[in-house]
Amino acid sequence: MEAEDEATGQMIEDEEIYVNGGGDGDESKRHRPIISGEQLDVEAYAALYTGRTKISRLLFIAEKCGNASMQLDALRMAYDEIKKGENTQLFREVVAKIDGRLGPNYGPDNAWADAVDRRAELRKERLENELNAYRTNLIKESIRMGYNDFGDFYFAHGQLGDAFKNYVRTRDYCTTSKHIVHMCLNAILVSIEMGQFTHVTSYVSKAEQSQDALDPITIAKLRCAAGLALLEGKKYKLAARKFLETGPDLGNSYTEVIAPQDVATHYASCLEYLGNLKANLLLDIHLHDHVETLYEQIRNKALIQYTHPFVSVDLHMMANAFNTSVASLEKELEALITNNQIQARIDSHNKILYARHADQRNATFQRVLQTGNEFDREVRAMLLRANLIKHEFNLKASSRKH
């Protein structure tokens, strides 16, 4: 059927777009295996990220993958990564999750944890003293740096709320727009980790206001963050646009949050390809909740486009094209018709879908009569109410006079 070819033809084009937008040839070749339908290579995946998001993503994979060897792999890498940092809380969590399964090298290391905690206390005291000194001296720039250092300190130790508060406090001491942008980026980073995407959106818009301090990389970072926020807010179309705008400028400079092919992944669409991707997409920390909805919407769009050019469609052929049974296809179409996304009717007896064009003239007459009735009712009610109020007023007025 011609229409079917057209539909798949469009899909192929999308795939080409995706491939072309992936940066230079080498990079795209290196990145491609991650997004294929094969089992996720955890190590290669983790290598794309740095910092705290690497740990969070590894833990997420460990939780959701359902495959023991992959889980242990992820936990092992998380452990190694945490040891490089200073987050003892997270360390204890990971140790609990590993539960001794990885041998003595990956067990609870209290000595290390205590040492880190002691170091942290000392550093905190020092930072506090410095900050107080700066505050008494009222040197704006030093105060700002002081709060910033505090923010970094808390972030490294996993106390995200405090980190956020301190970053935001630097705002009062920012003198140039570069400072503001710096503050916004930090705030955004912490907010994403905390999952508070309303803050992300507001800080992105704040940062975008200081146009002069923005270089292309920063702009790309901001777009990514905005896209993530929109994704969280289920505004898929806008999110897709934001990710598109990000472009290849991002390169590798935002690995604390997101990798370049994530940007492409979040946008690409192709029916069968997606089906294979599904398993791996479920493991992505940001997409997880939305995969199902996105898939449904893509499928609906395909259904709508399929039926659009025809006056009548045989449901059997359509069921074949969409790889489903006639009964379930009928259910899907029924939902779409009820939501007014397809203008058609189903002949359940002969299993045919007929396009239906609403009769504008009749509809207009109906609306006219209805509007007339409503006007009639409303005006009469209004006049009555006015009359009642007048009586009440007269009553009050007359009782006052007596």
Next chain:
Amino acid sequence: MNSVATLVAQIQGLSGSTSDVNQLHTILKQFEDLFKSESTRLAPLLTELNPSIHSLGYLYILEACSSAPISKEQASELVLSVARFIDLSAAEQIRLAPDKFISVCKRFKDQIMLLEDPMRGVAPMLTALRKLQYSSVQLTTLHPDFLLLCLLAKCYKTGLSILEDDIFEVDQPRDFFLYCYYGGMICIGQKKFSKALELLHNVVTAPMSVLNAIAIEAYKKYILVSLIHLGQFSISFPKYTSSVAQRNLKNFSQPYLELVNSYCTGKISELESFVQANNEKFESDKNLGLVKQVVSSMYKRNIQRLTQTYLTLSLQDIAHTVQLNSAKEAEMHVLQMIQDGEIYATINQKDGMVRFLEDPEQYKTCEMIERIDSSIQRMMVLSRKLTDMGEQLSCDPLYLGKVGRERQRFDFDDFDTVPSKFTI
């Protein structure tokens, strides 16, 4: 007795022309005390007077008689004589003493209720109502009594004829509330849900400074009728609703609001089990019948939704989607709906298929044109009324006084004739 005799003579003498009747009216008012003291002995006088010529005099005497305590045997007689009087009296004379007339009619209604025969009161009340009104847009105190009698006597059609008049003037808010409430119930009885919804809406949104029981009961019925007629109910009140109503009405109608939630899930089984669980509450409010209608309306709505998606559908599928027990039941429902004109369809019994058709109305007939035309005329009349009201208000001294006080002084554009300080 002497003064009474002269009274009768004067009534007989001064009932000719309008000026005479006015004179009589003044005289009668002076005899107020006499009437009160002699009330028990006035009845025989009525035989000397003609109700249609001497209406005013007759009215005064009748009112005095009926305000005295009456025994049960006399009640029946009284009812008869009042009914006769109402029928024969002259409307212009009655309108000179509306309070007396209303008092007579109310006593009449009380006696009818005591005799437990509301049917006897329906026709007289209707006549009385019409004679008391000086125009059909006026709501009198007798309206709610009349509607109550119609309800008790189950004469819904007669009640409907009164309800079709547009009301624009109200004397007593309480009459208005009762009128709308009883009117709503009559419309429900006649299955005119659209009009019922309008009347109940007016009660709920009427200006009120204190919550009253009528509004509470009306709100409960309003929710149910809204579900039956519109298939949905919005819990937000329109802006013009009194704040008293907005704050308090919902507190008294909890089970009904939960019914709405249950209805909106679209599942018949849930709705039915909820109704079952709250049976006594609905029963005690005397709303069980309506609630049952809500449940059956759900089936109808589900079937109607199917007409939007399908051209043909098997009875089995209909039964399955709408959660009926068998194809036979589905056929019964569809058949009933076709007969009531709620859907357009044909049933093919051989295949067990239903074919849904489009609304055959083409909006091309003469009747349709007439309907639209009369609608336009109505709109124009209403608009004229609105403009007139606006003009009247803008000439009203109280309004002008208020506006004048609130105006800015020394506005350059406003060197016009409205003074900034307007003393009455």
